[in-house]
Amino acid sequence: MTISEQIKSDPTIQSTVEQLLSRCQKIQQQITGIKPSDPALKQSYDDAIKSFSHTRGGGLFFPYLSTGAGSGPFVELADGSVKYDLTCGIGVHIMGHSHPVVMKASIEAGLEDVTMQGNLQQNLNSKVLCDKMVELAKLDGSSQLDHCFLSSSGVMAGENALKMAMQKHAPASRVLAFERCFAGRSLAFSQINDKPAFRDGLPEILNVDYVPFYDVNDPEGSTTRAADTLNTHLTRYPKKHAAMFFELIQGEGGFHVGCENFHRTLMEICKKHDVAVLVDEVQTFARTHHPYAFQEFNLGDLVDIVWIGKAAQVCATLFTSEYVPRPGLVAQTYTASSATIASSIAILNELDGNGYFGENGKTAQIHQQFVDGFDAISSRHPELLTGPYGIGAMTGCTVHGGDYAKVTHLIHNLYDKGVIAFLAGANPTRLRFLVPVGSLEPNHIKEILEILEASLIETI
Numbered sequence: 524m525t526i527s528e529q530i531k532s533d534p535t536i537q538s539t540v541e542q543l544l545s546r547c548q549k550i551q552q553q554i555t556g557i558k559p560s561d562p563a564l565k566q567s568y569d570d571a572i573k574s575f576s577h578t579r580g581g582g583l584f585f586p587y588l589s590t591g592a593g594s595g596p597f598v599e600l601a602d603g604s605v606k607y608d609l610t611c612g613i614g615v616h617i618m619g620h621s622h623p624v625v626m627k628a629s630i631e632a633g634l635e636d637v638t639m640q641g642n643l644q645q646n647l648n649s650k651v652l653c654d655k656m657v658e659l660a661k662l663d664g665s666s667q668l669d670h671c672f673l674s675s676s677g678v679m680a681g682e683n684a685l686k687m688a689m690q691k692h693a694p695a696s697r698v699l700a701f702e703r704c705f706a707g708r709s710l711a712f713s714q715i716n717d718k719p720a721f722r723d724g725l726p727e728i729l730n731v732d733y734v735p736f737y738d739v740n741d742p743e744g745s746t747t748r749a750a751d752t753l754n755t756h757l758t759r760y761p762k763k764h765a766a767m768f769f770e771l772i773q774g775e776g777g778f779h780v781g782c783e784n785f786h787r788t789l790m791e792i793c794k795k796h797d798v799a800v801l802v803d804e805v806q807t808f809a810r811t812h813h814p815y816a817f818q819e820f821n822l823g824d825l826v827d828i829v830w831i832g833k834a835a836q837v838c839a840t841l842f843t844s845e846y847v848p849r850p851g852l853v854a855q856t857y858t859a860s861s862a863t864i865a866s867s868i869a870i871l872n873e874l875d876g877n878g879y880f881g882e883n884g885k886t887a888q889i890h891q892q893f894v895d896g897f898d899a900i901s902s903r904h905p906e907l908l909t910g911p912y913g914i915g916a917m918t919g920c921t922v923h924g925g926d927y928a929k930v931t932h933l934i935h936n937l938y939d940k941g942v943i944a945f946l947a948g949a950n951p952t953r954l955r956f957l958v959p960v961g962s963l964e965p966n967h968i969k970e971i972l973e974i975l976e977a978s979l980i981e982t983i
């Protein structure tokens with residue numbers, strides 16, 4: 524037995540871990556619902572927010588600093604308040620806060636060498652995680668994503684994907700992407716984001732040609748328009764495009780859901796022109812009825828490279844054998860900490876093995892409860908809330924007609940009332956919930972919707 528196995532199987536250590544967990548949970552059980560801030564902590568909290576905003580060189584969107592404690596959908600802030608967290612670090616806490624499965628994995632990993640693991644020297648768990656990510660990617664039986672490379676952020680996983688595509692298709696140097704897309708914040712990816720403010724003052728280092736996204740109100744027309752635009756770009760710059768970026772469900776762009784026929788039509792055109800099909804699943808991973816959104820739309824046979832982040836905890840690029848990079852192209856010091864890698868494995872196993880996916884899975888049921896609630900609010904106040912409502916754990920709606928100022932006001936009002944939500948997209952700006960499906964119960968959803976309705980009326 525290795526020393527590591529001896530530590531993990533040691534009865535004293537095991538029972539101590541169990542005791543630690545149960546004691547933590549007992550204390551966390553005090554968190555049962557929304558709580559106002561503690562007046563005694565107000566001054567120190569306000570000072571901390573002010574000084575942190577200064578140090579990081581810019582104000583925070585919310586006056587949010589958590590203590591690190593939470594329970595399910597609830598998070599405790601350092602001013603003593605407790606709020607529903609439906610933003611979850613922009614999609615990180617998919618299980619909710621302090622989920623027992625995640626805590627157990629982290630505590631156990633904490634018994635190891637807990638520093639960051641890197642790509643040169645990794646622990647066995649990195650292999651376990653890569654295998655799990657590949658196994659999930661091959662569940663549909665059609666994808667050829669046999670390879671997986673871990674990295675430390677969504678944008679870095681995307682950069683690795685782009686480099687693999689560009690190396691294979693050199694000297695093609697242009698890329699294609701959807702209008703309204705968001706890909707991350709590196710210099711290269713700032714060019715791809717269809718948002719001028721995100722590349723303000725930056726040099727142009729990548730040529731990007733945009734294709735309109737799917738319009739749920741005009742499925743056929745929008746598919747034809749997108750295919751025509753794509754063909755026009757490909758004709759204008761023959762053999763110059765290395766890759767097309769597919770965000771199958773737009774996240775930052777406003778929770779717009781694509782469909783199989785739309786994406787398949789465009790992907791087949793890419794294949795015909797030898798353009799790599801790149802799928803950015805940083806936000807969509809683990810949030811639809813399937814582990815990967817490309818499985819939601821049956822696109823496994825067409826996908827060349829996929830990358831994930833957020834809910835996965837550890838970011839990763841998955842690719843087919845055709846895109847295996849030559850030595851030297853992808854490497855980096857960090858992947859993640861041992862605790863994060865262990866948490867990632869635990870979360871993927873929990874989501875995969877405990878009924879979250881599928882048409883009637885936990886995620887779908889939670890989504891339906893929101894949809895029913897949104898419909899009810901919309902029937903009472905059609906001018907205040909409309910669909911579409913997103914998919915799975917990407918639940919959203921259009922509020923106040925999508926007016927940016929009003930939606931921002933609403934989000935701050937919700938925050939004050941104890942619900943942390945976020946916005947997405949422009950024209951319309953939409954309300955988005957990155958739902959912690961691992962811990963949200965029907966009574967929580969009911970209360971959240973009541974608060975939303977009150978807030979909508981108050982912010983007219």
Ligand SMILES: Cc1ncc(COP(=O)(O)O)c(C=O)c1O
Nearest residue numbers: 676677678706707774805806832
């Ligand atoms: C679709 C998409 N791609 C890439 C990214 C970038 O990920 P990260 O912020 O981890 O670099 C994000 C982040 O929001 C995203 O939503």
